[in-house]
Amino acid sequence: GAVVSQHPSWVICKSGTSVKIECRSLDFQATTMFWYRQFPKQSLMLMATSNEGSKATYEQGVEKDKFLINHASLTLSTLTVTSAHPEDSSFYICSARGSAGEIYNEQFFGPGTRLTVL
Amino acid sequence: QKEVEQNSGPLSVPEGAIASLNCTYSDRGSQSFFWYRQYSGKSPELIMSIYSNGDKEDGRFTAQLNKASQYVSLLIRDSQPSDSATYLCARKSGNQFYFGTGTSLTVIP
Numbered sequence A: 001g002a003v004v005s006q007h008p009s010w011v012i013c014k015s016g017t018s019v020k021i022e023c024r025s026l027d028f029q030a031t032t033m034f035w036y037r038q039f040p041k042q043s044l045m046l047m048a049t050s051n052e053g054s055k056a057t058y059e060q061g062v063e064k065d066k067f068l069i070n071h072a073s074l075t076l077s078t079l080t081v082t083s084a085h086p087e088d089s090s091f092y093i094c095s096a097r098g099s100a101g102e103i104y105n106e107q108f109f110g111p112g113t114r115l116t117v118l
Numbered sequence B: 001q002k003e004v005e006q007n008s009g010p011l012s013v014p015e016g017a018i019a020s021l022n023c024t025y026s027d028r029g030s031q032s033f034f035w036y037r038q039y040s041g042k043s044p045e046l047i048m049s050i051y052s053n054g055d056k057e058d059g060r061f062t063a064q065l066n067k068a069s070q071y072v073s074l075l076i077r078d079s080q081p082s083d084s085a086t087y088l089c090a091r092k093s094g095n096q097f098y099f100g101t102g103t104s105l106t107v108i109p
Helices: none
Strands: A004-007 A010-013 A019-025 A032-038 A045-051 A067-073 A076-081 A090-097 A113-117 B004-006 B011-014 B019-025 B032-038 B045-050 B054-058 B061-066 B071-076 B085-093 B096-099 B103-108
Touching (some): A004 A090, A019 A113, A032 A067, A032 A076, A045 A067, A076 A090, B004 B085, B011 B019, B019 B085, B032 B061, B032 B071, B045 B054, B045 B061, B071 B085
Parallel strands (some): A010 A113, B011 B103
Antiparallel strands (some): A004 A019, A019 A076, A032 A045, A032 A090, A067 A076, A090 A113, B019 B071, B032 B045, B032 B085, B054 B061, B085 B096, B085 B103
């Protein structure tokens, strides 16, 4: 149990375009989802935390108008990178936490989306 | 102030040996602790969670938690080359999760 999927697994786009990444909890209801970014050989960087039906809470230094997060249902959160630029190229990973029991205490990660902006 | 401290390594052990990974933290209010494994180019995978003082064993993995000394460790017995990865320590305090920067482990055949 506690499976999280992401789509797409990789995407290449032109500079200036927007890219949407989906994160789904497949077998549990995710009351909270987290979005991370990871550059090569660096640690995970939390970008934002989203609770279903609420606005996301962004970490310091993360532009909320550039990284739009929507958590409209208990199984789906989306991250849209608007007007992407080459410096946005990174590995974007979502994770989810459930509402009770072990899945409340633990984070389960999706497989990640590798974004390359040309 | 870092929330979770890990030695970045790299840590190298020969195949069959015990790999010992350590993590310290500063917030005594932390309730839950986790070890994740991350292979290069992949996302983290939860391998152990521990909530109370003492040892927790799962197969070749043993997590040890000492809240008084504020450290949590992961022992990997009979290390295999497939264990070569970066291991992330994390703690949960309230609704927040805090990750260490990870320790790179290489198991040498």
